Amino acid sequence: MDLEGIQRAVRESGLDGWLFYDHHFRDPIAYRVLKIKPAMCSRRWYYFIPANGEPAKLTHKIENENLDGLPGRHESYATWSEQREKLSKMLGGSKRAAMQYSPLNDIPYIGLVDAGTVELVKSFGVEVASSANLVQMFEARWSAAALESHLSAGKAIHQIVRQTFQWMGEAVRGGKAIGEYDVQQEMVRLFELNGLEANAPPLVAVNAHSGNPHYSPDASHTAPVRAGDFVLLDVWGKRREPGAVYFDITWTGFVGDQVPGRYQEIFEIVRAARDAAVERVQQALQRGEELCGFQVDDAARSVIARAGYGDYFIHRTGHSIGEDVHGNGANMDNFETHDDRRVMPGTCFSIEPGIYLVEFGVRSEVDVYVEESGARVTGEIQQAVVPILAAGA
Numbered sequence: 244m245d246l247e248g249i250q251r252a253v254r255e256s257g258l259d260g261w262l263f264y265d266h267h268f269r270d271p272i273a274y275r276v277l278k279i280k281p282a283m284c285s286r287r288w289y290y291f292i293p294a295n296g297e298p299a300k301l302t303h304k305i306e307n308e309n310l311d312g313l314p315g316r317h318e319s320y321a322t323w324s325e326q327r328e329k330l331s332k333m334l335g336g337s338k339r340a341a342m343q344y345s346p347l348n349d350i351p352y353i354g355l356v357d358a359g360t361v362e363l364v365k366s367f368g369v370e371v372a373s374s375a376n377l378v379q380m381f382e383a384r385w386s387a388a389a390l391e392s393h394l395s396a397g398k399a400i401h402q403i404v405r406q407t408f409q410w411m412g413e414a415v416r417g418g419k420a421i422g423e424y425d426v427q428q429e430m431v432r433l434f435e436l437n438g439l440e441a442n443a444p445p446l447v448a449v450n451a452h453s454g455n456p457h458y459s460p461d462a463s464h465t466a467p468v469r470a471g472d473f474v475l476l477d478v479w480g481k482r483r484e485p486g487a488v489y490f491d492i493t494w495t496g497f498v499g500d501q502v503p504g505r506y507q508e509i510f511e512i513v514r515a516a517r518d519a520a521v522e523r524v525q526q527a528l529q530r531g532e533e534l535c536g537f538q539v540d541d542a543a544r545s546v547i548a549r550a551g552y553g554d555y556f557i558h559r560t561g562h563s564i565g566e567d568v569h570g571n572g573a574n575m576d577n578f579e580t581h582d583d584r585r586v587m588p589g590t591c592f593s594i595e596p597g598i599y600l601v602e603f604g605v606r607s608e609v610d611v612y613v614e615e616s617g618a619r620v621t622g623e624i625q626q627a628v629v630p631i632l633a634a635g636a
Contacts, residue, residue, distance in 0.1 A: 244276070244277050244278045244313065245381065246292065246314060248380075248381070249292050249377075250293070250294060250295065252380050252381075253292065253293075253294045253377070256341070256372075256376065257339070258294060258339050258340060259336070259339050259340055260291050260294055260334075260337050260341070261292045261342075261377060262289065262291050262292075262334070262340045262341065262364065263277060263289065263291075263292075263342075263343075264288070264289050264343075264360055265288060266284060266286070266287045266288075267284055267285065268284050269355055269357075270343055270355045270356070272343055272353075272374075272378055272382065272571065273343070275382060276378070276381045279309075279311075281309040281310075283306055284306070285306065286302075286303030286305065286306045287303065287326065288300070288301065288303070288306070288309045289330055290310055290313060291334060291340070293337070297314070298315030298316075299315050299316050299317075300313060300316070300318070301317075301318050301319070301320060301326070301333055302317070302318075302319050303319065303320060303326075304320065307319050318333070330367070331367045334364070334369050337369050338368070338369065338370060339372055340364070340370070340372065341371075341373065342361065342364065342371050342373075342374055343355040343378070344356050344371055344372075344373055344374070345373050345375060346373060349581045349582070349583065350373070350583075350584065351580065353373060353375045375584045376585055376587070378571055379572045379584055379590065380587065382565070382571040382572070383563055383570050383571050383572025383573075384572075384590055385488060385591060385612075386486070388486060389488045390488075390591075390612065392481065392484065392486070392488055393481075393488045393489070393490050393564075393610070395482060396439060396480055396481050396482050396488075396489070396490040397621055398622075399439055400439070400478055400479075400480055400490050400492060400622075401492070401622055401623050402437075403433045403434065403437065404476060404478060406433060407429060407430055407433070407476065410426075410429055411426060411468060411474070412498070412631045412632050414468075415468070415469065415470055415631075415632065416632065420467065421467070421468050422465040422466060422468055423448065423452070423460035423465045423468060424460040424462055424464075425468075426468060426474075426476075427444050427445055427446075427459075427460055428444075430444070430445045430476075430478065431445075434480055439481065439482065439483065440480060440482075440483045441479055441489075441568070442567070442568060443459070444459070445476060445479070446458065446476070446478075447459075448460075448474070448604075449467075449468055449472050449473065449474050449475075450473055450602065450603055451601065451602055451603065452466055453473060453599075453604040453605070454599045454600055454601060454602070455599070455604070456558055456597060456606065469498065470498050471498060472497070472498045473495070473496075473497055473498075473603045473628075474496045474497070474631070475493065475494075475495050475604065475605070476493065476496070477491075477493040477606070477608070478493070479492070488564060488565055488566055488570075488591070489566070489567070489570075490610060490622065491564060491593050491610060492608050492609065492610070492622060493595055493606045493607060493608035494607075494625050495605055495606070495607070495628050495629070496628060496629035496630070496631045497628050497629070497630055497631060498632060499630060499631070500630050500632045501630060502627070502628045502630050506603070506628050507627065507628055509552075509598050509600070509603075509605045510607065510627065510628050512546070512547060512552060513596055513605045513606065513607045514625070515546050516543040516546035516547050516556075516596040517594055517595070517596055519542045519543055519546050520539050520540075520543035520575065520596065521609065521618075522542075523539055523542035524539055524586060524611055524618045525617060527586070528586075528613065528616055528617050529616065529617060531616070533585060535573070535582065535583045535585055535586065536573035536575050536577075536582035536584055536586065537575075537576060537577035537581055537582050537583060539561070539586065539594070540559060540561075540575045540577040540578060540582075541577050542560075543560040543575070544560065544577070544578065544596070546596075547596060555598045555599050555600060556597060556598060556599075557599055559574055559576035559578050559580070560575040560576065561574065561575035561576075561592045561593040561611075562574045562575070562576075562592060562593055563592050564610060565591075570590075570591075572587065572590040572592065573585060573586055573587065573590070575592055575593075575594060587613060588614055588615045589613065590612075590613050591610055591613070591621070592610070593609070593610055593611075594609050594611055595607065595608030595609075605628075607625055609621075609622060609624055
């Protein structure tokens with residue numbers, strides 16, 4: 244655990260401390276930030292890191308070892324009344340403390356502490372603040388090695404996408420019958436060859452299936468891929484090594500040598516929304532402006548709404564990326580949630596607006612890595628629907 248870093252972040256946030264609490268392993272964030280792995284958690288434990296001074300821990304007497312290895316004075320309790328008395332004493336003098344709590348549950352990924360425990364802490368005269376931005380600092384920021392693993396995975400994934408489009412083109416030109424599942428399994432094979440792993444296989448969606456953002460084929464549910472079809476590939480993966488982080492992109496293609504105007508028209512609207520979101524991030528960082536995830540979503544969504552397709556953009560603009568493909572940093576979201584977490588240096592997230600019509604859907608996804616005074620797209624940027632049967636495709 245980075246005690247010095249946590250206390251510095253708590254002070255900079257204007258808080259008196261950060262209170263960690265768990266029961267029945269409900270808060271995985273606590274274990275990752277504190278870097279502990281209790282064998283059992285059938286009773287409540289608390290760990291308080293003050294802005295200054297020595298931390299304090301409170302555990303039940305029959306699970307007294309739960310916070311072993313963490314610094315600080317240690318108290319134990321047996322009865323509920325003793326627990327409350329000692330928790331109040333632990334927080335004594337604090338006016339404002341962070342917990343894994345989100346006001347109105349705006350950010351449900353952070354709102355892990357039950358309402359009753361929040362009420363209990365408030366009963367001691369302590370205002371409970373959200374730990375959302377603190378969690379970002381210790382969960383979502385990447386090391387240099389993590390960034391390098393992301394870039395390495397990205398190069399491999401872009402090559403896999405190119406190879407997949409080529410494989411599809413060769414199959415269709417050669418009269419071979421292929422379907423979405425066959426394309427997906429070819430990509431799985433290429434993942435294996437390139438030392439990549441993922442929590443699920445890539446999404447391969449043809450025609451109307453591409454209008455469903457989370458459609459994925461399987462052996463018993465797959466559509467054919469033929470000349471004249473529109474194809475969407477959503478591909479994410481990471482290096483098969485400890486500490487590796489994900490790379491996540493979506494590209495679209497047309498099984499033909501000339502892309503019909505309707506497909507390109509919708510793609511260009513989505514591309515403009517994608518680029519507007521990226522530009523919003525880059526300009527804010529260049530100006531030193533504090534930027535929140537919901538504002539990035541607004542930038543992309545407004546482009547699609549002005550084009551008349553606002554009702555067909557049915558998910559957030561982007562998500563945090565880390566060792567899990569959906570990380571624990573700020574999401575670019577003012578649609579599914581109101582994400583007021585800061586866009587923070589050292590973090591990465593996707594930008595992936597989409598328009599989902601009945602007959603087909605378009606999504607264009609890039610990853611954005613945030614640096615101290617700027618941000619960059621970490622991979623290739625699609626500028627047009629790929630004509631899969633064109634020469635050299």
